Amino acid sequence: MKIGIIGTGYVGLVTGVMLSRKGHNIKSIDLNPKIVEKLQSGICTIHESGLEKHLGDSLKESKISFSSDYKDLVCSDAIFICVGTPGNEDGSANLGYVYSAISSVIEICDESTLIIIKSTVPPTSAVKFQEFIRQKGKKHLVTSSPEFLREGSAVFDFENPDRIVCGITDEYQKEIFNKIYYYIDIKKTPIIFTDTTTSEMIKYSSNSFLSVKLSFINEMANLCEKIGANIDDLSKGMGMDKRIGSLFLNAGPGYGGSCFPKDTNALEYLASKNEIETLVLSSSIKSNLSRYSMMRDKIMSFVLSGSTITALGMAFKAGTDDVRDSPAVNIIKLLVQENFMVQCCDVAGNQNFAGLNLPNCTVHDNPYEAMHQSECIVIFTEWDEFKNLDYKKASSIVKNKLIIDLRNLLDYEKVTEAGFKIVNIGKNLNK
Numbered sequence: 001m002k003i004g005i006i007g008t009g010y011v012g013l014v015t016g017v018m019l020s021r022k023g024h025n026i027k028s029i030d031l032n033p034k035i036v037e038k039l040q041s042g043i044c045t046i047h048e049s050g051l052e053k054h055l056g057d058s059l060k061e062s063k064i065s066f067s068s069d070y071k072d073l074v075c076s077d078a079i080f081i082c083v084g085t086p087g088n089e090d091g092s093a094n095l096g097y098v099y100s101a102i103s104s105v106i107e108i109c110d111e112s113t114l115i116i117i118k119s120t121v122p123p124t125s126a127v128k129f130q131e132f133i134r135q136k137g138k139k140h141l142v143t144s145s146p147e148f149l150r151e152g153s154a155v156f157d158f159e160n161p162d163r164i165v166c167g168i169t170d171e172y173q174k175e176i177f178n179k180i181y182y183y184i185d186i187k188k189t190p191i192i193f194t195d196t197t198t199s200e201m202i203k204y205s206s207n208s209f210l211s212v213k214l215s216f217i218n219e220m221a222n223l224c225e226k227i228g229a230n231i232d233d234l235s236k237g238m239g240m241d242k243r244i245g246s247l248f249l250n251a252g253p254g255y256g257g258s259c260f261p262k263d264t265n266a267l268e269y270l271a272s273k274n275e276i277e278t279l280v281l282s283s284s285i286k287s288n289l290s291r292y293s294m295m296r297d298k299i300m301s302f303v304l305s306g307s308t309i310t311a312l313g314m315a316f317k318a319g320t321d322d323v324r325d326s327p328a329v330n331i332i333k334l335l336v337q338e339n340f341m342v343q344c345c346d347v348a349g350n351q352n353f354a355g356l357n358l359p360n361c362t363v364h365d366n367p368y369e370a371m372h373q374s375e376c377i378v379i380f381t382e383w384d385e386f387k388n389l390d391y392k393k394a395s396s397i398v399k400n401k402l403i404i405d406l407r408n409l410l411d412y413e414k415v416t417e418a419g420f421k422i423v424n425i426g427k428n429l430n431k
């Protein structure tokens with residue numbers, strides 16, 4: 001099929017490249033000419049394992065192309081809209097980029113081109129987009145197919161989705177979706193067809209539910225610390241219960257990233273506009289926001305303000321270069337306000353972090369270099385690379401021989417043998 005992709009960020013690039021590997025002919029559009037130029041020459045603009053190889057293969061086979069010219073989308077059977085939907089000040093989702101993309105599509109494409117919203121948009125949005133198109137005197141149809149990929153394992157997730165959700169308004173659209181997703185083995189991966197608003201609701205409720213799970217386990221970690229229990233064993237014991245499940249039960253510095261904070265806020269906003277109370281969701285949002293200052297206070301209970309410290313990890317999770325709304329960044333900002341000097345090192349996110357230009361922060365490619373003159377190491381992101389550092393070497397550099405491990409990543413024996421004292425989340429092993 002001829003498929004257009006609008007927006008080549010984390011979602012659009014993975015979707016376009018991977019659909020091209022399934023044989024579809026993909027035209028990708030992004031308004032950012034620098035991104036387009038790099039992608040067209042085979043350079044991957046995001047850090048995602050395996051993606052650059054697939055991109056190169058598809059470019060060689062002419063199955064994908066990139067440009068900023070919407071005219072390339074003429075004759076598309078379907079177009080996925082994958083542009084950003086950032087949060088507004090009041091918590092609502094900013095749909096400006098989506099409306100702009102839709103306006104361009106209906107100007108240029110034939111009315112038989114199906115518009116598929118892959119961006120995360122608040123429930124009832126597709127209905128409103130449809131009305132917007134109708135008011136412009138056009139007949140293009142709008143459907144929904146939200147994205148569930150996880151940054152850091154996006155290629156794997158594309159190949160192994162738990163489910164595919166399609167919001168449709170008629171049987172013909174179902175046929176188009178079946179043609180796009182022809183490669184899905186429905187015995188392994190169910191495709192759920194529903195109305196567009198429920199489809200959008202599935203996406204928001206899923207992200208919100210996961211964030212509640214994280215806030216819950218983080219609060220249990222606080223209690224474990226107080227009463228001498230071990231959060232890692234607690235998570236393991238709880239997670240073995242199939243009704244609960246083991247994922248999203250790792251205590252840490254709070255959830256973050258470009259999706260959970262804005263999506264939970266947008267769902268809370270939508271509920272409040274509809275006069276529906278969301279006590280659980282609202283508490284989870286509040287709990288997570290307080291976590292950042294709690295982590296600052298935890299660090300400050302071991303290190304004097306004004307000290308130099310080492311931050312290992314600024315990406316919001318391992319496997320990605322994305323630092324948007326990263327808990328690490330939010331906590332580092334609070335530490336900078338307390339006059340800390342922060343020497344930062346990430347495996348993939350250094351460039352994006354440096355782009356934030358935070359005062360009193362330096363960025364280092366070499367983790368040992370980030371430890372010079374430092375009072376302690378704080379682990380913010382759960383990269384394996386940090387697990388496998390030479391901690392004997394590190395202990396000869398770090399002044400205070402202290403590690404505050406906000407991800408419970410490191411092996412206790414290994415780092416204590418190297419001479420470090422370690423402080424964890426939700427457990428105290430230094431008894």
Ligand SMILES: NC(=O)c1ccc[n+]([C@@H]2O[C@H](COP(=O)([O-])OP(=O)(O)OC[C@H]3O[C@@H](n4cnc5c(N)ncnc54)[C@H](O)[C@@H]3O)[C@@H](O)[C@H]2O)c1
Pocket residue numbers: 006007008009010011012029030031032035082083084085097100101118119120121147148149150151258259
């Ligand atoms: N990042 C994730 O892990 C993830 C997962 C699931 C869903 N989502 C959702 O998918 C959407 C996209 O997220 P993302 O992280 O890929 O965003 P992103 O910011 O990485 O990428 C968006 C891209 O769209 C381009 N763009 C904006 N307006 C455009 C327009 N009118 N025409 C062409 N290009 C345009 C931008 O230049 C940018 O490159 C969001 O709604 C997000 O909530 C993201």
